[in-house]
Amino acid sequence: MTDSHSTSNPKQKQVVARERFQHRALGSTHDQLKKARVLLVGAGGIGCELLKNLVKSGFKEIVIIDLDTIDLSNLNRQFLFRHEHIKKPKALVAKEVARKFDPRATIVAHHANIKDEQFNVEWFAAFTIVFNALDNLDARRHVNRMCLAADVPLIESGTTGYNGNVQVIKRGKTACYDCKEKQVPKSFAICTIRSTPSQPIHTIVWAKSYLLPELFGVSEAAAMNLDTSESANNAEEIEKLEKETAQLRELREAMGSDDFVRKVFDQAYKKDVERLLSMEDYWKNKKAPIPLDYETIASGSENIDPLVAKLDQDVWTLQQTFTVFKDSLLRLSKRLAEERAAALRENQLEPVIEFDKDDEDTLDFVTAAANLRSAAFNIDPKSKFDTKQMAGNIIPAIATTNAMVASLCILQAYKVIKGDLGRTKELFLSKANMTGDSSDLPNPNCMVCSRVMMRTKIDLEKATVGDLVDILKLELDYTGDITITTESSQMTVFDYLDDDDDDEDSLAKRRDTKLVEVGVGNGTSLIVLDGGDDEPRVDLQLFVEDMNAEREQALVVKFVFNDGEKPEIPRKPAKKPTEMNGTTTLDGEAQSAATGSKRKRGQDDEVEESAPAKKLQTSANGATQEDDIIVIDDEGAIVLD
Numbered sequence: 001m002t003d004s005h006s007t008s009n010p011k012q013k014q015v016v017a018r019e020r021f022q023h024r025a026l027g028s029t030h031d032q033l034k035k036a037r038v039l040l041v042g043a044g045g046i047g048c049e050l051l052k053n054l055v056k057s058g059f060k061e062i063v064i065i066d067l068d069t070i071d072l073s074n075l076n077r078q079f080l081f082r083h084e085h086i087k088k089p090k091a092l093v094a095k096e097v098a099r100k101f102d103p104r105a106t107i108v109a110h111h112a113n114i115k116d117e118q119f120n121v122e123w124f125a126a127f128t129i130v131f132n133a134l135d136n137l138d139a140r141r142h143v144n145r146m147c148l149a150a151d152v153p154l155i156e157s158g159t160t161g162y163n164g165n166v167q168v169i170k171r172g173k174t175a176c177y178d179c180k181e182k183q184v185p186k187s188f189a190i191c192t193i194r195s196t197p198s199q200p201i202h203t204i205v206w207a208k209s210y211l212l213p214e215l216f217g218v219s220e221a222a223a224m225n226l227d228t229s230e231s232a233n234n235a236e237e238i239e240k241l242e243k244e245t246a247q248l249r250e251l252r253e254a255m256g257s258d259d260f261v262r263k264v265f266d267q268a269y270k271k272d273v274e275r276l277l278s279m280e281d282y283w284k285n286k287k288a289p290i291p292l293d294y295e296t297i298a299s300g301s302e303n304i305d306p307l308v309a310k311l312d313q314d315v316w317t318l319q320q321t322f323t324v325f326k327d328s329l330l331r332l333s334k335r336l337a338e339e340r341a342a343a344l345r346e347n348q349l350e351p352v353i354e355f356d357k358d359d360e361d362t363l364d365f366v367t368a369a370a371n372l373r374s375a376a377f378n379i380d381p382k383s384k385f386d387t388k389q390m391a392g393n394i395i396p397a398i399a400t401t402n403a404m405v406a407s408l409c410i411l412q413a414y415k416v417i418k419g420d421l422g423r424t425k426e427l428f429l430s431k432a433n434m435t436g437d438s439s440d441l442p443n444p445n446c447m448v449c450s451r452v453m454m455r456t457k458i459d460l461e462k463a464t465v466g467d468l469v470d471i472l473k474l475e476l477d478y479t480g481d482i483t484i485t486t487e488s489s490q491m492t493v494f495d496y497l498d499d500d501d502d503d504e505d506s507l508a509k510r511r512d513t514k515l516v517e518v519g520v521g522n523g524t525s526l527i528v529l530d531g532g533d534d535e536p537r538v539d540l541q542l543f544v545e546d547m548n549a550e551r552e553q554a555l556v557v558k559f560v561f562n563d564g565e566k567p568e569i570p571r572k573p574a575k576k577p578t579e580m581n582g583t584t585t586l587d588g589e590a591q592s593a594a595t596g597s598k599r600k601r602g603q604d605d606e607v608e609e610s611a612p613a614k615k616l617q618t619s620a621n622g623a624t625q626e627d628d629i630i631v632i633d634d635e636g637a638i639v640l641d
């Protein structure tokens with residue numbers, strides 16, 4: 001008989017030895033983490049590191065989810081992936097590779113979006129702890145809300161270049177992801193992009209967010225993140241821009257014809273520039289742009305091989321740029337025509353081509369189109385490589401930063417697993433140092449976590465608006481002066497002010513309307529606002545689940561109380577001005593450096609890296625005698641917190 005201690009399998013031996021050390025270091029926390037059920041959202045830069053750390057630190061039950069497939073550009077830092085994995089789902093490959101670190105760990109992988117309906121509050125509630133390893137605000141906010149609703153602790157993390165941060169989020173105990181205002185990505189004034197570019201980034205944004213969508217995607221209004229606040233002063237200019245946009249859109253009709261390239265070129269680099277030249281006042285103190293002439297440029301580019309586009313580190317000559325412009329325009333036109341034909345056959349929506357930094361056709365087009373505009377406006381051209389960084393809003397990801405952040409996540413997780421939330425920290429990593437602050441308390445004015453959240457089972461076949469209002473009154477003691485809206489689309493489900501309606505018939509009709517008819521479905525989140533007296537209650541958020549099999553004859557709406565107890569819905573705090581700190585939303589959101597220095601709060605907040613090393617003391621049963629988390633390796637022990 002083989003027991004785990006006498007195994008001859010070298011891998012197994014390694015795991016057993018590792019676990020013995022872990023037990024000595026962590027004591028009962030080790031037992032707890034072996035029983036924990038962990039969700040890891042994202043299998044990218046931080047996610048791969050975290051999964052490896054989770055398995056190697058003894059977590060036995062892990063669910064990992066990622067919607068993406070592996071790309072060549074991931075391989076330099078996502079070390080669970082190899083060349084042969086390209087195009088395979090990240091979550092599935094990560095699972096297969098990480099299992100080898102501990103064959104006894106159970107890893108379940110989902111190649112899916114965490115926002116999918118199936119991952120509802122009930123599903124989240126089954127986890128002991130959740131880790132976010134995401135790259136976008138939207139998904140982070142979603143997981144934040146789901147964890148608050150399910151009352152599951154969340155370890156949030158992010159990196160940008162050398163900067164990184166880790167935040168522990170637990171409902172009612174610490175600040176949530178939305179407690180602090182997030183900086184929005186930098187936007188550009190519409191007139192700078194469309195009329196008066198002066199830097200390479202302006203022509204790159206023009207090519208990526210204006211010309212490309214106008215020709216191949218959804219129109220400007222939807223695609224561009226432009227600041228139109230100057231519009232009031234520039235009504236005439238805006239009108240001209242709109243006219244030009246309409247002309248460009250007409251060009252789409254010419255797609256596929258022999259003179260398509262010439263038409264686009266003339267519109268974008270001749271007529272448009274001539275229009276801008278007519279703003280004489282503007283060019284009085286600046287070098288005026290020069291319209292480009294198709295014949296002149298084309299005649300010098302006949303012998304250039306379109307493969308010049310592969311030279312991504314070089315700044316192309318004007319003729320090379322023209323060649324890539326023409327070639328990529330034709331490639332994109334052909335692609336769109338094929339996609340349209342396929343969509344028509346399969347009765348699908350009209351396809352569009354959107355910019356993707358990893359899509360060579362769109363990147364070639366944006367690089368060339370931007371550089372032609374730069375040529376007209378006396379702006380320095382950029383290489384394809386530089387354009388990729390700028391258009392993709394890329395700050396290079398650094399494997400070491402990801403690795404450090406992932407290990408800090410684990411150290412915070414130990415405290416959470418121990419139930420030691422008071423000692424969790426928000427950590428900030430930068431090139432110079434690492435700083436740590438005790439986790440912030442929840443912001444009482446936070447729009448997200450100040451809400452009371454509740455799962456709500458609804459018989460969607462039967463339940464009406466009136467049923468929902470009645471149960472809110474009956475079970476949660478609302479007066480009825482409430483407004484209910486859907487969170488995502490902000491559609492009104494019920495408004496007590498309409499209840500004052502004199503028309504009895506219309507009132508009755510509204511209350512008898514089925515909830516499904518007013519946009520409520522499985523997974524909908526509803527916000528209940530108390531419009532009552534002077535001291536309204538905080539907002540209530542209901543996460544709707546279809547009652548399905550549990551349908552009971554009489555009950556069509558049923559609240560699921562956490563801990564089985566009816567929650568108290570407190571009154572809103574009296575309004576007073578709040579001070580919002582800047583924030584460190586990292587990763588794809590390209591935020592400012594994560595110094596965290598402004599957040600220091602006294603003695604407790606010592607920098608983690610400066611914590612004095614203490615001697616490892618173990619008791620008879622092998623557990624440490626202190627509260628500190630101690631990491632040991634063959635060299636000895638280090639006290640980390």
Ligand SMILES: Nc1ncnc2c1ncn2[C@@H]1O[C@H](COP(=O)(O)OP(=O)(O)OP(=O)(O)O)[C@@H](O)[C@H]1O
Nearest residue numbers: 042043044045066067068112113114133134135139
């Ligand atoms: N809604 C979501 N559901 C599931 N996974 C998501 C969701 N949003 C983002 N992700 C995943 O989170 C991971 C974030 O990892 P990372 O920041 O390293 O990005 P990446 O896409 O791998 O790299 P890069 O953007 O630099 O090419 C990605 O693998 C991405 O697919």
Ligand SMILES: [Zn+2]
Nearest residue numbers: 176179446449
């Ligand atoms: Zn909050």
